[in-house]
Amino acid sequence: MRIVxxxxxxxxxxxxxxxxxxxxxxxxxxxxxxxxxxxxxxGLPYVLGGEVRDWDALVARTPExxxxxxxxxxxxxxVTGVDAKGGTVTVLDRVKGRTGTEPFDRLxxxxxxxxxxxxxxxxxxxxxxxxxDIPDGQAIEASLKRARRVCIVGGGYIGIELAEALRSRGxxxxxxxxxxxxxxxxxxxxxxxxxxxxxxxxGVDVRTGVTVEGLTGKAGxxxxxxxxxxLVRADAVIVAVxxxxxxxxxxxxxxxxxxxxxxxxxxxxxxxxxxIFAAGDNCESIHRVTRRKVHxxxxxxxxxxxxxxGVNMAGGEAHxxxxxxxxxxxxxxxGAARTGVTQAEAxxxxxxxxxxxxxxxxxxxxxxxxxxxxxxxxxEKGTGRLLGAQLVGCRESIKxxxxxxxxxxxxxxxxxxxxxxxxxxxxxxxxxxxLLVAANRLSxxxxxx
Amino acid sequence: MRIVxxxxxxxxxxxxxxxxxxxxxxxxxxxxxxxxxxxxxxGLPYVLGGEVRDWDALVARTPExxxxxxxxxxxxxxVTGVDAKGGTVTVLDRVKGRTGTEPFDRLxxxxxxxxxxxxxxxxxxxxxxxxxDIPDGQAIEASLKRARRVCIVGGGYIGIELAEALRSRGxxxxxxxxxxxxxxxxxxxxxxxxxxxxxxxxGVDVRTGVTVEGLTGKAGxxxxxxxxxxLVRADAVIVAVxxxxxxxxxxxxxxxxxxxxxxxxxxxxxxxxxxIFAAGDNCESIHRVTRRKVHxxxxxxxxxxxxxxGVNMAGGEAHxxxxxxxxxxxxxxxGAARTGVTQAEAxxxxxxxxxxxxxxxxxxxxxxxxxxxxxxxxxEKGTGRLLGAQLVGCRESIKxxxxxxxxxxxxxxxxxxxxxxxxxxxxxxxxxxxLLVAANRLSxxxxxx
Numbered sequence: 041m042r043i044v045x046x047x048x049x050x051x052x053x054x055x056x057x058x059x060x061x062x063x064x065x066x067x068x069x070x071x072x073x074x075x076x077x078x079x080x081x082x083g084l085p086y087v088l089g090g091e092v093r094d095w096d097a098l099v100a101r102t103p104e105x106x107x108x109x110x111x112x113x114x115x116x117x118x119v120t121g122v123d124a125k126g127g128t129v130t131v132l133d134r135v136k137g138r139t140g141t142e143p144f145d146r147l148x149x150x151x152x153x154x155x156x157x158x159x160x161x162x163x164x165x166x167x168x169x170x171x172x173d174i175p176d177g178q179a180i181e182a183s184l185k186r187a188r189r190v191c192i193v194g195g196g197y198i199g200i201e202l203a204e205a206l207r208s209r210g211x212x213x214x215x216x217x218x219x220x221x222x223x224x225x226x227x228x229x230x231x232x233x234x235x236x237x238x239x240x241x242x243g244v245d246v247r248t249g250v251t252v253e254g255l256t257g258k259a260g261x262x263x264x265x266x267x268x269x270x271l272v273r274a275d276a277v278i279v280a281v282x283x284x285x286x287x288x289x290x291x292x293x294x295x296x297x298x299x300x301x302x303x304x305x306x307x308x309x310x311x312x313x314x315x316i317f318a319a320g321d322n323c324e325s326i327h328r329v330t331r332r333k334v335h336x337x338x339x340x341x342x343x344x345x346x347x348x349x350g351v352n353m354a355g356g357e358a359h360x361x362x363x364x365x366x367x368x369x370x371x372x373x374x375g376a377a378r379t380g381v382t383q384a385e386a387x388x389x390x391x392x393x394x395x396x397x398x399x400x401x402x403x404x405x406x407x408x409x410x411x412x413x414x415x416x417x418x419x420e421k422g423t424g425r426l427l428g429a430q431l432v433g434c435r436e437s438i439k440x441x442x443x444x445x446x447x448x449x450x451x452x453x454x455x456x457x458x459x460x461x462x463x464x465x466x467x468x469x470x471x472x473x474x475l476l477v478a479a480n481r482l483s484x485x486x487x488x489x
Numbered sequence: 490m491r492i493v494x495x496x497x498x499x500x501x502x503x504x505x506x507x508x509x510x511x512x513x514x515x516x517x518x519x520x521x522x523x524x525x526x527x528x529x530x531x532g533l534p535y536v537l538g539g540e541v542r543d544w545d546a547l548v549a550r551t552p553e554x555x556x557x558x559x560x561x562x563x564x565x566x567x568v569t570g571v572d573a574k575g576g577t578v579t580v581l582d583r584v585k586g587r588t589g590t591e592p593f594d595r596l597x598x599x600x601x602x603x604x605x606x607x608x609x610x611x612x613x614x615x616x617x618x619x620x621x622d623i624p625d626g627q628a629i630e631a632s633l634k635r636a637r638r639v640c641i642v643g644g645g646y647i648g649i650e651l652a653e654a655l656r657s658r659g660x661x662x663x664x665x666x667x668x669x670x671x672x673x674x675x676x677x678x679x680x681x682x683x684x685x686x687x688x689x690x691x692g693v694d695v696r697t698g699v700t701v702e703g704l705t706g707k708a709g710x711x712x713x714x715x716x717x718x719x720l721v722r723a724d725a726v727i728v729a730v731x732x733x734x735x736x737x738x739x740x741x742x743x744x745x746x747x748x749x750x751x752x753x754x755x756x757x758x759x760x761x762x763x764x765i766f767a768a769g770d771n772c773e774s775i776h777r778v779t780r781r782k783v784h785x786x787x788x789x790x791x792x793x794x795x796x797x798x799g800v801n802m803a804g805g806e807a808h809x810x811x812x813x814x815x816x817x818x819x820x821x822x823x824g825a826a827r828t829g830v831t832q833a834e835a836x837x838x839x840x841x842x843x844x845x846x847x848x849x850x851x852x853x854x855x856x857x858x859x860x861x862x863x864x865x866x867x868x869e870k871g872t873g874r875l876l877g878a879q880l881v882g883c884r885e886s887i888k889x890x891x892x893x894x895x896x897x898x899x900x901x902x903x904x905x906x907x908x909x910x911x912x913x914x915x916x917x918x919x920x921x922x923x924l925l926v927a928a929n930r931l932s933x934x935x936x937x938x
Contacts, residue, residue, distance in 0.1 A: 050920075083855055083915045090857075091916070097855040197914075328910075339920045340913045361908035368912035377912050406532055406546040408539075435916060436885035442911045442922075446895045449909055459810035460898055461777075462891045463817035463826050464789045466532045467540070467884060471499075471788045473891075 041066040043353050044129060044142055046119045046289060047150035048072030049081060049173075050339055051320025051346035053101065055148050056111045058350030066354050068111045069142065071131055073118035076174045077103060082339045084177045085198065088184070089205030095174050122147065122293040124313050146315055146353040149290050149303065150346060153283035153321040153337050160254045161193075167262040167276040168255065171198060172283075183276040188212060191265045191274035193252055194281040195222025197369045200235065202278055203244045204372050214245040214272050216265065218281075221248055226367055227430050228382045228416060230397065234432045235371055242372045247272075283337060285322040298324045300335035307359045309349035317353055319345035326362035329380045329427055329448055330389055336365050364448040365428075370435055377441035380428025380448045383418050392421040396482045400474040402437035404466035413437045417444070417454065417478040424453040424486040429475075443475055454482045490515040492802050493578060493591055495568045495738060496599035497521030498530060498622075499788060500769025500795035502550065504597050505560045507799030515803050517560045518591065520580055522567035525623045526552060531788045533626045534647065537633070538654030544623050571596065571742040573762050595764055595802040598739050598752065599795060602732035602770040602786050609703045610642075616711040616725040617704065620647060621732075632725040637661060640714045640723035642701055643730040644671025646818045649684065651727055652693045653821050663694040663721050665714065667730075670697055675816055676879050677831045677865060679846065683881045684820055691821045696721075732786060734771040747773045749784035756808045758798035766802055768794035775811035778829045778876055778897055779838055785814050813897040819884055826890035829877025829897045832867050841870040845931045849923040851886035853915035862886045866893070866903065866927040873902040873935040878924075892924055903931045 043059050045052045048070045056070050070077070079098040086092040106113050114131075120139070121130035128141045155170035167187070169180045184190070190206050192199045195217035206213045215222065221232040222239070236246050247269065255277065256264040265272045285302040295311035295318065298304040303318040305311055307326070311318050321337030323345060341363055351358035366379040386393035395418040401410035413433030419426050429444040431437075447457055458479035464471050472480070492508050494501045497519045505519050519526070528547040535541040555562050563580075569588070570579035577590045604619035616636070618629045633639070639655050641648045644666035655662045664671065670681040671688070685695050696718065704726065705713040714721045734751040744760035744767065747753040752767040754760055756775070760767050770786035772794060790812055800807035815828040835842035844867040850859035862882030868875050878893040880886075896906055907928035913920050921929070 080853060080855065080915065080920065082913070082920070083853060086856060086915055092855050092857065338913065340910065340925075343920055362910075364910045366910045366912045368914045368917050370914060370916045375917065377917075379910070379912070404529060404532060406529065406541050407535060408541065439912055439917055440888055440891060442889060442892045442909070443895050445910055445912065446892050446901075446906075447899075449905065450896075450899050450901065452895075452899065456898065457895075460891070461789065461811075461813045461815045461828070461894055463815045463828070463888055463894065464531070464787070465817045465819065466529065466535055467819045468817050468824065468826075468888055471529065471531070471792055476789075 041145050041354070042143060043068045043146045043148070044144035045070045045148040045150060046129070047152060047320070048077035048113065049079065049152060050342040051349070052148065052150035053078040053106065054343045054346030055150060055319055055350035055353065056106065057109060058347045059354040060109055060111055062351050062354035062356045064110070070111060070113045071117040071119050071142070072113070072115050073134065074173060074175065075115050077106065077113065077115070079174060080339070081173065084171055084174070085201035085205045087177055088180060088202070089208045095177065098174065119289060122289055124293045124316060127315070146317065148349050148353060149316065149318040149322065150320045151286040151289060151322050153285050155279065156282045156284050157279065158252070158281065160252055161279045163255055165255060165257040165262040166260055169276065169278045171202065171278060171280065180278065184209065184211065187275035189214070189274050190276045190278065191216060191272050192278050192280060193265065194279065195246070195248070196225060196280060196282065197367070199280040200239065200369060200371050202280065203239055204370070207242055207244060213243070214247065214274065215239065216250045216252060216267060216272065217248045218251050219248065222246060223376065226378050227376060228384050231376065231414070231416060231430050231432050234414065235376055238372050238374050285335060285337070287322060290318055298333050300324050300333055302335040308352045309345055309360060310352070317349045319349040325360065328362040328364050334365065336363060338367065364445050366441060366445045368438065368441065373434065374432060375435045375438045376432045377438040378428065378430045379441050379445040380426065381418065382428060382430060383416070386418060386427055391427065393418050393427050394421050394482070394485050396478055396485060398474055398478040398481065400470060400477060402433055403469050405470065407466045411437070413474050415474050415478045417482050419454040419482050419486050421486055424455055424483060426452055426454050426457060440475060454479050454486055458483050490594050490803070491592060492517045492595045492597070493593035494519045494597040494599060495578070496601060496769070497526035497562065498528065498601060499791040500798070501597065501599035502527040502555065503792045503795030504599060504768055504799035504802070505555065506558060507796045508803040509558055509560055511800050511805045512803035513559070519560060519562045520566040520568050520591070521562070521564050522583065523622060523624065524564050526555065526562065526564070528623060529788070530622065533620055533623070534650035534654045536626055537629060537651070538657045544626065547623070568738060571738055573742045573765060595766065597798050597802060598765065598767040598771065599769045600735040600738060600771050602734050604728065605731045605733050606728065607701070607730065609701055610728045612704055614704060614706040614711040615709055618725065618727045620651065620727060620729065629727065633658065633660065636724035638663070638723050639725045639727065640665060640721050641727050641729060642714065643728065644695070644697070645674060645729060645731065646816070648729040649688065649818060649820050651729065652688055653819070656691055656693060662692070663696065663723065664688065665699045665701060665716060665721065666697045667700050668697065671695060672825065675827050676825060677833050680825065680863070680865060680879050680881050683863065684825055687821050687823050734784060734786070736771060739767055747782050749773050749782055751784040757801045758794055758809060759801070766798045768798040774809065777811040777813050783814065785812060787816065813894050815890060815894045817887065817890065822883065823881060824884045824887045825881045826887040827877065827879045828890050828894040829875065830867065831877060831879060832865070835867060835876055840876065842867050842876050843870050843931070843934050845927055845934060847923055847927040847930065849919060849926060851882055852918050854919065856915045860886070862923050864923050864927045866931050868903040868931050868935050870935055873904055873932060875901055875903050875906065889924060903928050903935060907932050
């Protein structure tokens, strides 16, 4: 049994480890086009911000450790083609510049996503960046040494995390967002506003509804961003307008790509081509609340898909349970979290949803360091089925989104949440945890739909 | 409709408000033997420690606010008897020293618990205290002004919280516990040890396996605690060896007391006597995991029981859903939380339980302020049904016990927990949250039972 894995970051390395554990006699080969494996890509902004010591700290397992597990690891090996029927991949050794083929019994495509690069960003100017991997981060680090003013294009998770990192280095930061709000894909309008307010409070110049038209440069370096609202001067520009799944290899193998644009897989992480699996950010998954296929590339999902693929490729049986689209991000003193669907998403999908908003304190208001927390809870009218939650509050308080995520998994109702015996003591919670307050209010509203 | 409520703290005032909201024409009268109502008793240690500004800050709603809602409130009125058939209570006006009777259509007994007072603690010596209510706290406050060395007898939640409060005032603190460990009712042995270690690290002199035999005094004031291991000198002594439910009034009314020693109620909070309800710390409840009657007096439970009783007394229909025995407490830099049953409790009940212990970090280990978190997860052998969890870690990290509490409500399995889409970003969690790591490990062990 020869298992070939394309891509050595989250899904790929999880799959390799799990395959080897499942079937120690299987030959497991990982082909990674870069020099880094098994690193926490979600930590990239925090190396730039100084909250993480250095790039090496992001690495969960080193090449030596993986090889010690008996995994055949080849760095700087890029897979450029696949022959599904013949059971081979074409591999370019980027160091030696040589191309060869590798046979496989099972193939895993764990090639992740690439940052979307608008036409205006396809440039030779120095100082224009994306942030996908460690070399990208190192390039940004180098640019920042000469920069005083940085323009971040895009107000999603990564843009927001980068804004905090750059401000903590004392840089001027302008954030440009085409949509009317930042964090627009994650949160409903009122909650987006809280994110923007916090960014502005910490000196980020947030400009929304602005379309980028091009870049200006001088002596080979970027000097500004040309927009429909004028020129924004910048010594460095980071493009964080979204990602697209890397599906080319899957398509070359004849595997189906779903309507989401990501690779279609079943719950064993098999593509439509027998023997070829896919896992990680390049895959669709099932949203357990809406029962629809979605593409939500996130770290835990990628790791979990990788494990499932690893077990199955090695002859075991594992299933990916789907997601409830839980997300969380930090921005200066606050954090935001969401799970399930927002009211806007529910409306878009034609679900009859109703939401309540509750503002309270993260723990007993009389205990000295209580801080505000804002919760939106969303349920289906009539049935009371929970659909989602959004939280904005201090960093310590918003992991409680997981309680709602847990209930979404079991298709729980808002009445169920209202009855939960949640932990209470003054330093930890109000006697009625804000989630219970929200559930109590919402349970009175869903019936009258 | 005349509703009389005996006791004006958590359950009593929740019931009063809810009854008035349910039926605005009902006459609602609250008889409280003390001078304070509607205060957060769980906050008492934190006023002594300085984390809460003053005693008034604990009051959720003032007498004026309650009266403004149309609730008839009489302070310093103690109910001394009840005639269930006649529908009257005997009331002592403690200010005027006069006794009278009050008629009721519905009666709520919300008289809470009293601290257990061993024989040796029944003394006239100054400086010997319990901590049940605000006047108790004020008396301790007065004693502490003259004290340098305090002895806390009892190593439960309250004793532990008091130890932190007194150390933060710079006092010498000796804690005496009869059992081999402190926190013995809340946590399994290994986790109790972590609590004791933290207390000792912060200068609390913890002495376990010690039985108190008496007090020593001089000039009317306490000077020490005589134990089977010698004399412990102290300028003040706080007795925190447990509580007992106040069931005398219920018994006088002919209501049944359960095997737990607390008042037996159905899920509408009705006692065995028609028209007489009970709610709060003096009541039993159903443990949803074990399906047994238990007596776990805690703040959220009391409030929730009060609301249920209030709705039902006023002609509505509400049900108390039971508890899963979730508890949480802070001790210096750490917190501990538990839900469901411990391994020891499961063993005692004859459940076939298996536990795993996982030590990890509260968030990504590479992010600068990661701190240790320890989780024990317990499930039923064979079925994999979740039975409980215990957590010890930094204050910010242990509210995630609520995820397990949520699953216990729906009688979820450890495999369900392992599949949860929990929130991940480096400042908030490891990519595999410690709960997921524990669930993954435990799910491999439950089957082989």
